[in-house]
Amino acid sequence: MAFNILIVDDSQIIRKIIHRTILMANVPIGLLWNASNGLEALQVINNEWVDLVLLDLNMPVMTGSDFVEKMSEKGLIDKVPVIVVSTEGSESKVERLLEKGARAFVRKPFTPEDIRKTVREVLGEWDGCEDTAGDSF
């Protein structure tokens, strides 16, 4: 089984790091989309089958919080798991996002291991998930 993954971050470098980390974690990727804000991400969600969203919060045009809100309104938040990957330091803001349906939160700066562990917790087990390159992170 392969997962279709959407990475949403206004930083090209962070999108690349997350992509690389997912590859290193041996997550089987089917299709991969990149979006630089919530609005672009919504367009992907509306048109494609997505298994996992990795979402930044502080973005221009539409923030990650607004994207979670829109997904919640459309009833998609329970169907497509969202992992928030952000610099956000406010406990109450993170709690609200989790209450709205986001599945997990990874704080920037993160280590590849943080992403790997969280993706595995959210997606569950997959073939080959034990063969990660954890030691080389």
Place this chain on the structure above:
Amino acid sequence: MDAKIRQETLFKVVCEVFATAAFAVVDSPEEEPATTLKDSGEILCARLEFTGPFCGVMAIAAPREFAKIVGTNMLCLEDDVADIFFDRYDPLKELLNMVCGSLLPALAGPKHEFAIGAPEEVAFMEYVKMTEDKNDSRTLIDLHIESFPVELLMLANPESIEMVLEA
């Protein structure tokens, strides 16, 4: 909270963020700096705004070569191919975002909520003007990271920051 504590907190946060995200080590303040920012060729600057219990601006200024090195480190690439892989401002903007995201709860406590705006590039002259703001809540640190001169600046509304930090 006095300026010295704000400066120490900023220094600690910068050390953690640059080490974790970019494998870059902040040189000891006692070490003799090799160069100053103004003698370092092209300087890249980025800023972002934040609002919340206190409002303000954070900014970073560093040589272009430094931005290339930290970007290369962040992506674990070989440095001779790195420049084509990212926008030259992107590493500094993202590191500034991480510093701000860690600094504000470190200063005000994790219960307070801040909205952090998207980082944007600014001209060096505009950055210099920001550093000339002499209000009491100005926090400026002048560092050497991997032997490159790097400055970080926080300007906050003086009354609101004092109210929050005293509480």
